[in-house]
Amino acid sequence: xxxxxxxxxxxxxxxxxxxxxxxxxxxxxxxxxxxxxxxxxxxxxxxxxxxxxxxxxxxxxxxxxxxxxxxxxxxxxxxxxxxxxxxxxxxxxxxxxxxxxxxxxxxxxxxxxxxxxxxxxxxxxxxxxxxxxxxxxxxxxxxxxxxxxxxxxxxxxxxxxxxxxxxxxxxxxxxxxxxxxxxxxxxxxxxxxxxxxxxxxxxxxxxxxxxxxxxxxxxxxxxxxxxxxxxxxxxxxxxxxxxxxxxxxxxxxxxxxxxxxxxxxxxxxxxxxxxxxxxxxxxxxxxxxxxxxxxxxxxxxxxxxxxxxxxxxxxxxxxxxxxxxxxxxxxxxxxxxxxxxxxxxxxxxxxxxxxxxxxxxxxxxxxxxxxxxxxxxxxxxxxxxxxxxxxxxxxxxxxxxxxxxxxxxxxxxxxxxxxxxxxxxxxxxxxxxxxxxxxxxxxxxxxxxxxxxxxxxxxxxxxxxxxxxxxxxxxxxxxxxxxxxxxxxxxxxxxxxxxxxxxxxxxxxxxxxxxxxxxxxxxxxxxxxxxxxxxxxxxxxxxxxxxxxxxxxxxxxxxxxxxxxxxxxxxxxxxxxxxxxxxxxxxxxxxxxxx
Amino acid sequence: xxxxxxxxxxxxxxxxxxxxxxxxxxxxxxxxxxxxxxxxxxxxxxxxxxxxxxxxxxxxxxxxxxxxxxxxxxxxxxxxxxxxxxxxxxxxxxxxxxxxxxxxxxxxxxxxxxxxxxxxxxxxxxxxxxxxxxxxxxxxxxxxxxxxxxxxxxxxxxxxxxxxxxxxxxxxxxxxxxxxxxxxxxxxxxxxxxxxxxxxxxxxxxxxxxxxxxxxxxxxxxxxxxxxxxxxxxxxxxxxxxxxxxxxxxxxxxxxxxxxxxxxxxxxxxxxxxxxxxxxxxxxxxxxxxxxxxxxxxxxxxxxxxxxxxxxxxxxxxxxxxxxxxxxxxxxxxxxxxxxxxxxxxxxxxxxxxxxxxxxxxxxxxxxxxxxxxxxxxxxx
Numbered sequence: 022x023x024x025x026x027x028x029x030x031x032x033x034x035x036x037x038x039x040x041x042x043x044x045x046x047x048x049x050x051x052x053x054x055x056x057x058x059x060x061x062x063x064x065x066x067x068x069x070x071x072x073x074x075x076x077x078x079x080x081x082x083x084x085x086x087x088x089x090x091x092x093x094x095x096x097x098x099x100x101x102x103x104x105x106x107x108x109x110x111x112x113x114x115x116x117x118x119x120x121x122x123x124x125x126x127x128x129x130x131x132x133x134x135x136x137x138x139x140x141x142x143x144x145x146x147x148x149x150x151x152x153x154x155x156x157x158x159x160x161x162x163x164x165x166x167x168x169x170x171x172x173x174x175x176x177x178x179x180x181x182x183x184x185x186x187x188x189x190x191x192x193x194x195x196x197x198x199x200x201x202x203x204x205x206x207x208x209x210x211x212x213x214x215x216x217x218x219x220x221x222x223x224x225x226x227x228x229x230x231x232x233x234x235x236x237x238x239x240x241x242x243x244x245x246x247x248x249x250x251x252x253x254x255x256x257x258x259x260x261x262x263x264x265x266x267x268x269x270x271x272x273x274x275x276x277x278x279x280x281x282x283x284x285x286x287x288x289x290x291x292x293x294x295x296x297x298x299x300x301x302x303x304x305x306x307x308x309x310x311x312x313x314x315x316x317x318x319x320x321x322x323x324x325x326x327x328x329x330x331x332x333x334x335x336x337x338x339x340x341x342x343x344x345x346x347x348x349x350x351x352x353x354x355x356x357x358x359x360x361x362x363x364x365x366x367x368x369x370x371x372x373x374x375x376x377x378x379x380x381x382x383x384x385x386x387x388x389x390x391x392x393x394x395x396x397x398x399x400x401x402x403x404x405x406x407x408x409x410x411x412x413x414x415x416x417x418x419x420x421x422x423x424x425x426x427x428x429x430x431x432x433x434x435x436x437x438x439x440x441x442x443x444x445x446x447x448x449x450x451x452x453x454x455x456x457x458x459x460x461x462x463x464x465x466x467x468x469x470x471x472x473x474x475x476x477x478x479x480x481x482x483x484x485x486x487x488x489x490x491x492x493x494x495x496x497x498x499x500x501x502x503x504x505x506x507x508x509x510x511x512x513x514x515x516x517x518x519x520x521x522x523x524x525x526x527x528x529x530x531x532x533x534x535x536x537x538x539x540x541x542x543x544x545x546x547x548x549x550x551x552x553x554x555x556x557x558x559x560x561x562x563x564x565x566x567x568x569x570x571x572x573x574x575x576x577x578x579x580x581x582x583x584x585x586x587x588x589x590x591x592x593x594x595x596x597x598x599x600x601x602x603x604x605x606x607x608x609x610x611x612x613x614x615x616x
Numbered sequence: 617x618x619x620x621x622x623x624x625x626x627x628x629x630x631x632x633x634x635x636x637x638x639x640x641x642x643x644x645x646x647x648x649x650x651x652x653x654x655x656x657x658x659x660x661x662x663x664x665x666x667x668x669x670x671x672x673x674x675x676x677x678x679x680x681x682x683x684x685x686x687x688x689x690x691x692x693x694x695x696x697x698x699x700x701x702x703x704x705x706x707x708x709x710x711x712x713x714x715x716x717x718x719x720x721x722x723x724x725x726x727x728x729x730x731x732x733x734x735x736x737x738x739x740x741x742x743x744x745x746x747x748x749x750x751x752x753x754x755x756x757x758x759x760x761x762x763x764x765x766x767x768x769x770x771x772x773x774x775x776x777x778x779x780x781x782x783x784x785x786x787x788x789x790x791x792x793x794x795x796x797x798x799x800x801x802x803x804x805x806x807x808x809x810x811x812x813x814x815x816x817x818x819x820x821x822x823x824x825x826x827x828x829x830x831x832x833x834x835x836x837x838x839x840x841x842x843x844x845x846x847x848x849x850x851x852x853x854x855x856x857x858x859x860x861x862x863x864x865x866x867x868x869x870x871x872x873x874x875x876x877x878x879x880x881x882x883x884x885x886x887x888x889x890x891x892x893x894x895x896x897x898x899x900x901x902x903x904x905x906x907x908x909x910x911x912x913x914x915x916x917x918x919x920x921x922x923x924x925x926x927x928x929x930x931x932x933x934x935x936x937x938x939x940x941x942x943x944x945x946x947x948x949x950x951x952x953x954x955x956x957x958x959x960x961x962x963x964x965x966x967x968x969x970x971x972x973x974x975x976x977x978x979x980x981x982x983x984x985x986x987x988x989x990x991x992x993x994x995x996x997x
Contacts, residue, residue: 023712023713024711024712024713024714025710025711025712026709026710026711026712026714027708027709027710027711028709028711028758028759028760029702029708029709029724029758029759030708030709031702031703031705031707031708031709031724032702032703032704032705032706032708033703034672034673034703035668035673036668036702036756036757036758038757057756057757057758058670058746058755058756059746059755059756059800060670060755060790060800060802061794061796061800062789062790062792064794064795064796065789065792065793065794065797067794067795069947069948070947070948070949070950070951072948072949072950073943073947073948073949073950076935076943076949077789077792077943080672080674080788080789080832081672082672082673082674083671083672083673083674083675083676083677083678083833084672084673084674084677086672086674129677133680133703133704134703137706140706141706141722142721142722167706168704168705168706169698169704169705170697170698170699170701170704170705170706171705171706172721173721174721175721180688185688188680188687188688189686189688191680191681192680192681192683192686192921192922195677195681195921196681196921196922196924198921199920199921199922199924199925199930200921200924200925201925201930202925202930203920203925203926203927203928203929203930203931203932204920204921204925204926204927204930205677205678205681205920205921206672206674206677206678206833207674207832207833207937209927209930209931209932209935210930210931210932212895212932212950214895215895215896216896216931217895217896217930217931217932218896218930218931218932219896219931401799402749403749403750403799404749404750405749405750405752405754408749408752408754408755408757410757410760496896497894497895497896499894502951578712578717579710579712579717579718579722580710580718580722581710585708596671596672596673
């Protein structure tokens, strides 16, 4: 056994340590996920004016602040009893702000945080074994996806074109957000009762202009075909099989041409998504398309048959077709992205938040129990000696708690959302993988789902801006602090990286008496629970090969791409994921009735 | 105007700077000086080590949104090299059986140590530095070391330090009042809230020049222009008198004698007494909690995200994120100052007199400012 530790796992938000045991065949046999920073923001919210929570909680995460602002605004709408009256145009504006943040976050993750993994020197070494074609592919990938300050064998590499251009587009999207929400990160507009700024006719014009500019990038770089054509044949395909058929035929056309010319450029039709779809997957690339090589990401970070995992979506983006108001608890049934719980067999069930529990047997907290998150007290270790990441899997090894749904660890994020809305391309690829003996959820399908969601969102954003938004509408409903007296609120939403819940409770002075957040990365990177069942990332690291392309060239413990890819495929956000503490026990355990 | 074009803005005092900016408009000003700024970065060959402490990555996100110059110009076409940055670089920490593995081309821990040992860099810190529990700093560990230890090593060898954002500068949200604040014991680089004796540098007994870029997040212009000015020698980091205020903020961005309120896009409504009492209106936001009159920043001139808008323009009260006491000094955010003690326990009761007319308004705001800003500032006027 060799102990391979990645710490810090960079190109994520926050500070993550992944410890693994790897056997002599280069297969990971055990994994531990550790969040290594503790901040305690929920604790800071106590005794404050609840209206401030939509600002404070954005500081949980500067990459997905708007997810928190929306979950918080929903919880506050509920707390103040105004959710049913939020004007339709306030809901549309919130959808636009949240949709833009999700698009910017996905673009950042795909291009800046994840794709640099593809230019790891291990892939160069593997691709040169495939001769001219391999070299052509490597040069194309390096030219697109190399990050800043990157060196190979002492030579400085020019940052990739797609990487650089994506940064510009991410900036443009955040500019569009700032236009109607003041600034980014930490936008200012979403408040209890609606939004602070009614977008003007001029703003709608500008947003449309931003849209066209972003679409120039998507049509010129992200995709090799027109976005509408792509979505007509995938997102709007008549069946999952037909979506995959379209993808296969589309890629086959590119492959047939390029394998003879060794031209894998944009000009030859290879968008970034096509590169990922063809070369990312062994099934698609090698078995269906006949490529001489692929990165086999569909064999990385998947679950085994013994895995114990479900998939969770809380739902996001208000249904604005039906006028004002929403129900904070059931809005996910009608929202654009649906709420759902999907079990490991792929069976969809309706989501019931009362089935959520959390416990801390492997977190640096004292106390035990498997409680609804609002029932428990989390009490951190208070001495330096107790904070030790080097113990075995029975020890405490992280600042994460272990959330479970009906006792099951759950993966959350774009892949779960695409399952929740039965997105044909994602589910079609999952079916095909499953039929061929692969785990349907793996690094490859996680990335496809994220890219597909980004493309779907661009279209939906245009509708919200140009069709649904009425600048002469209402954007705010009156609230005052007294409405929050002795109350409680639930706010559910989907942050870019997954299901996000906020719960708030107030006392007789309307001040916050408890504020809890359950965060996507806490689900995905959860540690073991009291029964020793590992979290989703821990589970899907086991069985993954440590080195590139199924250990194709060699077992290289010093370049553990299996850990890099798997960890990053969850788009982790560590600052979000670490829960707070209650040192003084001033606040006794409270039982919340979640209606 | 002509004079403004030719003026070296880094050497301006803040009064002249504001006058010039006021005369020609902020974006025109930055446009006029963009060549100079870009040149400043072009001429230099500067290494930056960017450390992430207890943070949310919002300041890195903001930095990536920079426009004057943008990050691509600054980092790749120009000679500013970010040698270490956890969110952006290809590298990561790799340990095999307990020992660092591979080389500094792939292993971020080796890269960081090599860069620190080589020296000659500017240290940028994002996020605060936990000192707890028990002074161990173990509430944040990276690569089997405490962040406190990494910061100590990097700070000792740095040319100077730029603390980017509220958390690195003053503790920010991580120092927000709570009953665990003493346990976690987060520190800014040189301050803890307003207290300059409680920064992590003091704990570690390190003496280095520190420039604080306030804000939650820090505005990318503030970061870029400060780096450019310091790198170019436009400001002497070893003698920052007259360049920074008592909280180490560059006066050019955080002017001592002016508040966000003075240049607020909604200022006209304030002057004519149109004070909104409900959010989502067009008027002045004072009565719905705006802390603009207590916040030293040029947000009203510079605006955010390519200059498209800013907090009060988008109908949100200013939450005073550029002040060292943020967030407590501005909380509750949506309640007018008269109801709450503000700005380090100083009651800004004077502001309650607003609403009677323009003259009274002006006097009240000025009085409030006098109460809020301490005597040292008044002397500088």
